Amino acid sequence: MGDGTTAVTRDAPPRAYDCTIAAAPATFLLVSFRRTPIWKVIARGGTRAGGRRPWLATRLGELVATPDLVAPP
Numbered sequence: 618m619g620d621g622t623t624a625v626t627r628d629a630p631p632r633a634y635d636c637t638i639a640a641a642p643a644t645f646l647l648v649s650f651r652r653t654p655i656w657k658v659i660a661r662g663g664t665r666a667g668g669r670r671p672w673l674a675t676r677l678g679e680l681v682a683t684p685d686l687v688a689p690p
Contacts, residue, residue: 636673640664649681 640648644663647653655675658664666674 634668635670636666636668638664638666638674638677649677651678 638645640658640663644653644658648655648658648664655664655677664674666672
């Protein structure tokens with residue numbers, strides 16, 4: 618909204634999502650910022666993917682923008 622607030626609404630008809638990801642917040646951040654390989658996390662059971670197309674979860678690192686980590690001068 619324009620005044621700094623937000624609203625969350627529920628979808629009227631139930632939707633089927635292609636991929637859902639279940640992961641701990643720290644694990645999610647490490648994988649999405651490319652600090653830990655997703656295959657290592659999957660092998661250790663640190664995350665699960667489900668839905669109609671769970672293989673899309675392997676592209677998580679490509680979909681999240683990594684912040685620029687530039688050292689100060």
